Amino acid sequence: MANDKKLVEAITSMEEDFAQWYTDVVKKAELCDYSSVKGCMIIKPAGYAIWEQIQQQLDAAFKKTGVENVYMPLFIPESLLQKEKDHVEGFAPEVAWVTHGGLEPLQERMCVRPTSETLFCDFYKNEVQSYRDLPKVYNQWCSVVRWEKTTRPFLRSREFLWQEGHTVHATAKEAQERTIQMLNVYADFARDVLAIPVVKGQKTEKEKFAGAEDTYTIEALMHDGKALQSGTSHNFGDGFARAFDIQYTDKNNTLQYCHQTSWGVSTRIIGAVIMVHGDDSGLKLPPKVAPTQIMIVPIQQKKEGVLDKAYELKNRLSKQGFRVKVDDTDKSPGWKFNECEMRGIPFRIEIGPKEIENNQCGFVRRDTREKISVHLDEVETKAAELLETIQKDMYEAAKAHLESHTYTASSWEEFCDSINNKPGFVKAMWCGDQACENKIKEELAATSRCMPFEQEQISNQCVCCGQPAKKMVYWGRAY
């Protein structure tokens, strides 16, 4: 039994040190690892399998809205990056530069893409001529590089995986609709697949994407009360189109500038899954995104018939489309239970000679640890029900946490008290002046997370300066 405890003991408790807990879970659940390349991580099989689930399901949701996938070059020539002024100012300080190809210095240096607006614009400039060519709704799955100083697994690294959608439209209205449509795809995906409730809203001028007219975001709340920006959707208006000269002839044969959007979700969202759902026993994966949904753990597996019955159950459950495995290694059952918990497998099935004799097996939920006895004839239906229940309950638990950690503040004192003493979102009014955002950042290390679509009138005055309020804003400390 000493061995059985080791896996758990090695994790720092969340309450004691949340950052260390996070690092421990990432390491012990074998999601990713540090590499010899400073600031770059290795995504290991257990972590990459989660990303594959995210990719498949998000990609299917994209395609339902007419998205087509493409692949653009990894490199951006410096002159191309510089075409849109705000964009280059935002990204130039944090890109990696390629200066030599083979043994020769390059005539013009190129950066490794930090994001691909400039490449898509350069492409659309030639691709779009007439209104008949519009819209183009393209996306790519790729890796991007941003030269971060401090890094953390999944949350911030010099290279990360993501998808970036880039669309081009005839009208401002259509571009705005697509921007909001994709934000909703993200929010629905977070809720329905990742069991993560989010606040949808618009970023302030200060927080918006370099080069965007408007940026929209989904903001999630982690277990420690810090916010995580989990997906963004940008409306570029015709700013990039003017910088790159992307024009089309409309039905009246008049030249018009196009309107564009971009939107992205990255491996960062795996960090959200870990920090929203995890506990002191490790990861907790919502069934829809869990690479293994059910682990069958044979008890006294050397006894005749036990392993056979375990494999039989696996085959029956696989046939129904569940992602199921048997842990038939020579580890002890207790060790296997702990591993199931550490890896966040939604539920495990315990089956041994006693259970077989009674024509039963035990289902043990990861989220509540509840154990129920299931008749062997009913395994398929009960498994389907339980996975659905776990998915729903995990969402409800995360929603309750979000709600109980969302505060309102109508005075500066209340606001400071909330930010400093009550980890979570603070809803407070804002005058619209960037000076107040700057003061809040400097004095409280908090930022405006978004101006939510669901506005409330908490008071009439800016919580910071007392001037007339324009918007209700979600504030918080963030990853």
Added chain:
Amino acid sequence: MANDKKLVEAITSMEEDFAQWYTDVVKKAELCDYSSVKGCMIIKPAGYAIWEQIQQQLDAAFKKTGVENVYMPLFIPESLLQKEKDHVEGFAPEVAWVTHGGLEPLQERMCVRPTSETLFCDFYKNEVQSYRDLPKVYNQWCSVVRWEKTTRPFLRSREFLWQEGHTVHATAKEAQERTIQMLNVYADFARDVLAIPVVKGQKTEKEKFAGAEDTYTIEALMHDGKALQSGTSHNFGDGFARAFDIQYTDKNNTLQYCHQTSWGVSTRIIGAVIMVHGDDSGLKLPPKVAPTQIMIVPIQQKKEGVLDKAYELKNRLSKQGFRVKVDDTDKSPGWKFNECEMRGIPFRIEIGPKEIENNQCGFVRRDTREKISVHLDEVETKAAELLETIQKDMYEAAKAHLESHTYTASSWEEFCDSINNKPGFVKAMWCGDQACENKIKEELAATSRCMPFEQEQISNQCVCCGQPAKKMVYWGRAY
């Protein structure tokens, strides 16, 4: 009708100029495009959708053999690249170097991965301690960069997409078995999905991968008689393990070096699909890899009921899992037919008022252009049958071409005549001396493609020098 012909007229005939035909098809079928980044291509939706089919099906085949996916960093520090002597000599002249991160010069420059053996070895060195940790059978889907001087869409570009599997094993035997197992996965995939017959065999010392003990290959024959290396599988023995110090303790508690393999297929294989199957009307896609398998073309679509019937057929066929679309644009039917052909859609369904009246529709095959009438009640079963027939017939046609363009030569004169005048593979005996390979390359611009597993004794003497022969080799000019 002038318009209807334009699409076709724009393609150069294969017989006239095969290289230009290839470029025209790539462009007209909208598979990919040149970018502002020299030597890098843009994979457009029609091209990327083929890659997605390849990825999904190859990935599923990998996973059946126990492969797990991971993601390694994009960058390789120079010191890491240099650890294995042959490997660095092979790749250093053709890598892109990153020298600056953000505004600072790097302390050590890094290359953009041309392949990831060194990164995987650096990882396995820490990951593998005991025989219990073995084997590791990892793969990644990613892009790699090689600084090529001359480039061609899909066939050779400075950046390309691929998968690279990297495995580590306890014994030489196991590594050899995995090497051959993956070569067989590739050969089966080429045959069963891409409808491309291949020659399986081993590369000579001269042609093997930089750092490998042995390299195995699948070689396909293009319509113009040139060979295309379509997938390779390498056995590294313990060479990398010694260079990177990847050791494990065996059951007797003795330290042992690991044995490793790697294997890869790239977007290059899309070039093979184009050049094996295409004709003067454009692309011809085998049903299993075609993103759209069936295009429904309504005739007189403005007449009442025609579009409704077309959509009804689409829904029925979609429900059966076919990838099917309706071309309801306002182009003429003739134009649509040409587009279906250019894009290689396996068959189209023509349906108009006359067909509806007779409770029929027309199936027109892309490969043979044969048209058959199908009763509307039988659309699903006939579609399934026809797709299967097309898949099979396309393979048989490619196989017949490969066989009719494979020659044997037992003298230097025959050999020269074959290489110069009969595009295709030439089977001929070889003494095993690299000097003969060099002579053949210099004088005939041909290379040894592989030493096939299925050996034949064509003569006793090397076709080049007349010395005693050791191996029968497939020779040819290659992409």
